[in-house]
Amino acid sequence: MSQQYLGSFEEIVLLTVGILHDKAYGVAIKEEIEKRLSRTVRLGALHATLVRLENKGYLSSAYGEPTKKRGGKRKRYFTVTTYGQKALKSTMQTRQQLWESIPGFAFE
Amino acid sequence: MPKSLPPPPRVAQRLLKWFCHPDLYEQVDGDLNELYAKWQEDDKMKYPRWAYAREVLGLMRPRLIRTIPRFSIHLHPRDMYKNYLKLAFRNIWRNKAFSSINLFGLAISMSVCLLLILIINDQYGYDSEFEKKDRICRIVSERTSKEEGKVTKLATAPMPLAQVLKENCPFVEEVVRIKRRFGGEAVFQGKTVPLKGIYADQSFLDVFDVIWVAGDATDALTTPNTVVLTETGARRLFGEQEAVGQVIEVTGTGTFLVKGVVKDHPTRTHIKYEALASVSTLAALEKEERIYASLDNWHNLNDNYLYLLLKPGSKHKALNPILEQIVDQQYDEEDQSTYAYHSQALLDITPGPSFSNQLGTVIPEIMLYFLMLLGFIVILSAGFNYANLSIARSLDRAKEVGIRKVSGAFKSHLTTQFLIESTVFAIIALGIACLFLEFLIPAFLQLDPNISRVFALQRTPGVYLSFLGFSLLVGGISGLLPALHLAAFNPVKVLKGVGNIRVFSRLTARKALIVAQFVFSMVFVISVFLAQQQLTLSLNTDLGFTTEGIVNVDLQGNDYEVVAQALAANSDILAISGSSNLPATGSEDRNPFKNLETGESISITNFAVNRAFIPNLEIDLIAGENFPENASKEQEQYVILNEQAVDLLQLTSPEAAIGQLLQYNDGPTLKVIGILGKFHYREASETLGPFALRYAPSRLTYANVKLSSQNVHRALTGLEASWKEVDAIHDLSYRFFDEDIKEQYTGLLITMKIIGFLSLLVCSIACLGLLGMAIYHTKSKEKEVGIRKVMGATSSQLMVLLSKGFVKLILLAAVIALPIAFFVNQLWLETFAIKVSLVGGLISGFGLMLFLGLLTIISQTFKAAIANPIDALRDE
Incomplete structure (x- = not known):
């Protein structure tokens, strides 16, 4: 459990990659997060997190085709690995358990 | 869609390319381009170019930047350094001729520089032992004669200014009046001994931390004809007898009651004394007209000094406007001169600007700068030698460099290795220099009795630390050029055959070094010749009267x-x-x-x-x-x-x-x-x-x-x-x-001795450098000489061939040095009414250097020219 710890921004990025399914690349992820969470995302922060998640094995990536819009540069598409999915689920479950452990009267 | 949109800022693009990790660069750059295109269409985005730059800066994160290649990961650096050190010692040992030329030159010139460091350290430590040093200042004067317009800067100030300052300046805590020339000879029970002292106010004792050994400090210097002796002074007068309460006679001044004995003043102060007499004594002396009136005389600036102790937190500069006002009140139009007074902080006195009537010997700042320049020239010369000979030796080291490079050493490794070598050299030289210094210091102090009075030349641990720093600096700087040169060898060329490398590729740089050394030497030698001639001339000038017998x-x-x-x-x-x-x-x-x-x-x-x-x-x-x-x-x-x-x-x-x-x-x-x-x-x-x-x-x-x-x-x-x-x-x-x-020329004599010594040094270093060059030059031409000889060239032809280049260098040096020597010596000779002609000095200086240079070169080329060609060609 403890090895699968996810930071909150890491979790957001991982989930967004999941949302975008096979269209998840830098700018798309950035805009998706900005749209859904109404916060700005620095490209630097995003890429740093992507690198970290990939190093941890939660993400895998592959190059797409180069486009003119990107100055002839290829997109790099990210997909959530099975290991990543497990990490997300375990995080969610942990949260769930924590929620359920709160006594009924505490949040009233 | 408007097509003429500006591209993203180039600087930011290049920056990104430079720092971004190559694996990430493509996707990141692509993302940025895509975003930039969008921003340009977005009306809300006013400055897309700035936004781009900001994003680029935001990408500078440890995870995203290029990792710095670490090459020697597999080698523990400490082991490599140990290896470098070992090699450095081996190389020094193996090339004894080269090493001794370099070590000798470096050590001697370093010892001179060490002495200079001591002198400078000594001078800047002057007056720093007084506890209230930061609050003490003195009043200096500027007298302009109305008739000639001549400005005289004096360390002295009129006595009555003391009272006025005390009344008008709230931030002045104490005023000390000092008058020099107390004493001369003191007589006690029929015994006459020399005694040098000053007149001072009671406040002197407090302001200048006088420490009491015997007697009572209160009112010691308030009444006339009282005196306080230092331990040295008291011992000389009374030996082991009790001093306090005795009455001594000071020749020509009167009798004085000894009020107390105090510790000697620190060596490094410009206020030196063996006795302190009360200023109030002066009143009687002035009344009897035994000395020129000063206590109430605003025009006497001969022997009186004013030192002020300011209240904590006040600035001595604040005195200047008050002093201006006082001048306006005290002097009128009829005076022969106009006066101006300024304050000068105690610590600015030594070393400091030049003033007339200094209290004690104060070495002018300019003299110190001059000494620093001389030291710099000397050490530069020795450093040149190191660089020069090391580059000349690159032939021997080329294979070593090649093999190291092939085995995986990088340029930086080799540079480090050669720098370590030169630093080891400098540190060994420092050790020898410290030995030389022990002989140099007494020699310097004995140059003139005044010198030992002015300099303490204390060798504190701090000084030795600065010596070490100095030698590291010398080692680093002199080793830099050879290190870069040697490390730049191409391993393939070097290993294919030593014959392929161009050893003399840096010839112009090295020629310039030799020329510079000879220029320095010539200027020095010429100056010494001229000073010598001037001294002889001055001493032998017909003064218009006889001194014989x-x-x-x-x-x-x-x-x-x-x-x-x-x-x-x-x-x-x-x-x-x-x-x-x-x-x-x-x-x-x-x-x-x-x-x-x-x-x-x-x-x-x-x-x-x-x-x-x-x-x-x-x-x-x-x-x-x-x-x-x-x-x-x-x-x-x-x-x-x-x-x-x-x-x-x-x-x-x-x-x-x-x-x-x-x-x-x-x-x-x-x-x-x-x-x-x-x-x-x-x-x-x-x-x-x-x-x-x-x-x-x-x-x-x-x-x-x-x-x-x-x-x-x-x-x-x-x-x-x-x-x-x-x-x-x-x-x-x-x-x-x-x-x-003759004693009037002591100053010139001392200067001559110092410059003479330095010039000897610079000359020998220059010749050593030339010798080293000649050794390697002839060695590298050994085979050529052998072949020429076999073909029928005579020894004298070969000598001319080998020496020609060096002689040209010496002549070039002369062309540069002679005008410099001319102008430099013109400057000081100007001050003499009867002066020697410059030409003689120029010719003899040039002649001597040419002779020494030729001797050095010929010693090597002669050997090469008479050698049996078979020795050189046997291996072919």
Whole structure:
């Protein structure tokens, strides 16, 4: 459990990659997060997190085709690995358990 | 869609490419391009270019930037350094000729630099031992004479300023008045000893941290005729006896009650004393007219100093406006000069700007800078040698470099290795230099008695630390050029065959180094030659009077007539005369003389003499005659002028001047009775101004005794015996006239010794450098020489071939050095009235350096030229 710890921004990025399914690349992820969470995302922060998640094995990536819009540069598409999915689920479950452990009267 | 949109900022793009990790660059750059295109279409985004730049900067994160390649990960750096050190020692050991040339040069020049560091450290530590040093300042003066517009900067200040400052400046805590020239000789129970001291206020004791050994500090210096002695002074006067409460007599000043004994002042202070007398003593002395009035005199800036202790937190500069106001109040239009006063912080005094009337010896700042420059030149020269010889040796090291590179060493490794080598060198040289220093310091201190009084040259751990820092710096800088040169070898070329590398590829740089060294050497040598010649010239100049066999006896307050009578009985004494000053020894008094006919008044240097003075010193008169025999001894009546005085007093011609009347110092009227021919009352080096000899037998302070040359020793013993009859208390004090005059050139002599020593150093370093170059040059041409010889070249042809290049360098150095030497020496020679011609010095300096250079080169080329060619060609 403890090895699968996810930071909150890491979790957001991982989930967004999941949302975008096979269209998840830098700018798309950035805009998706900005749209859904109404916060700005620095490209630097995003890429740093992507690198970290990939190093941890939660993400895998592959190059797409180069486009003119990107100055002839290829997109790099990210997909959530099975290991990543497990990490997300375990995080969610942990949260769930924590929620359920709160006594009924505490949040009233 | 408008097509002419600006591209993203280029700087940001390049920056990104530079720092971004190559694996990430493509996607990141692509993302940025896509975003940028969107921003340009977005109306809300005003500055897309700025946004782009901001995003680029935001990408500078540890995870995203290029990792710095770490090559030596597999090697522990400590092991490599150990290896470098070992190699450094091996290389030093293996090339003994090279190493000793370098070590010797470096060590000697380093020892000189170490001495300079000591001197500079010493000077900047002056006065820093006083506890209140940051709050003490002194008042300095600037006197501008209205007549000539000449500005004199003085370390002195008028005495009454003290009271005014105390009343008008709320932030002045204490004022200390100091007057120099207390003492001379002190007498206690019939024993006379020299004692040097100052007059000072009671506040001196507190401001300058005087530490009491015996006696009571309160009111020690408030009443007249009290004195406080330092331990040195007290020991000299009283030995082991109790000092406090004793009464001593100070010759010519009066009797003093010893109020206490204090610890000696620190060595590094400009205020030096063995005794402190109360300032209030001066009042009585001034009343009796024994000294020139100063206590209430706003115009006396001769011997008085004002030191102020400021309240904590106040700035000494704040005194300046107050001082300006005071000047306005105290001086009026009728004064001959205008005065200005400034404050000077205690710590700015030594080293500091040059002032006249300094209290104690203060070395001017400019002198220190000059010394620093000399030291810099010396060490630069030695550093050049190291660089030069190391590059020359690159032939030997080329294979080593090649193999190291092939085995995976990078340029940076090799640079480090060679830098470590040069640093090891410098540290060994430092060790030797420290040894040399122990011999150098006593030699330096003995140059002149004054030097040991001014310099303490303490060797503290801090100083040694700075030595170490200095040697590391020298090692690093001198090793840099060879390190970069050697590390840049291409391993393939080097390993294919040593013949392929161009050893002399940096020839221009190395030629420049040799030339620079010879330029320095030549300038030095020429300067020494000129100084030597000037000194000889100055000493041998006809001063217009004879000094032969003349001994000047200080009368020490005795009546001249009495002394003369006692001495006259001695058959070894040929003649005797009296004077108030001694010509050409640097003492002079000036007083106004007024031409009664025209009313013209000028200030003239004058001596009081008796009748025998002119014949005794064999002085020529061009008009008129010596003072008459029957002249009154009490009432001054006669004066003898020199030609300059005749001109300035508008007396038309020497002949016409005879019989004219002059008023001396607003006092007696004097008749001009004779005109002097050539008479150097000042040193030969200085220009002569107006001068007068007054007939005033009551004002003599020296007896000029001419001794028979047959037996000087017997004459002096006789002189001593005769003196004892006259004055049993004082010891006879005499000096040979010619030695006294010579002493005027001590400054020049010391400078000459120092520059002479340095030039010897620079020359030998330059020659060592040249020697090293010649060794490697001939060695690299060994085979060429062998082949030429086999083909029929003669030894002399070969020598010319090998030496030609070096001779050209020396000649080039001469072309640069001669004009520099000319201008530099012109500067100081200007100040001499009689000066040697520059040409002689230039030629001899150039000749000497050419000779030394040729000797060095030929020693090597000769060996190569006469060698048996078979030795060089055997291996082919």
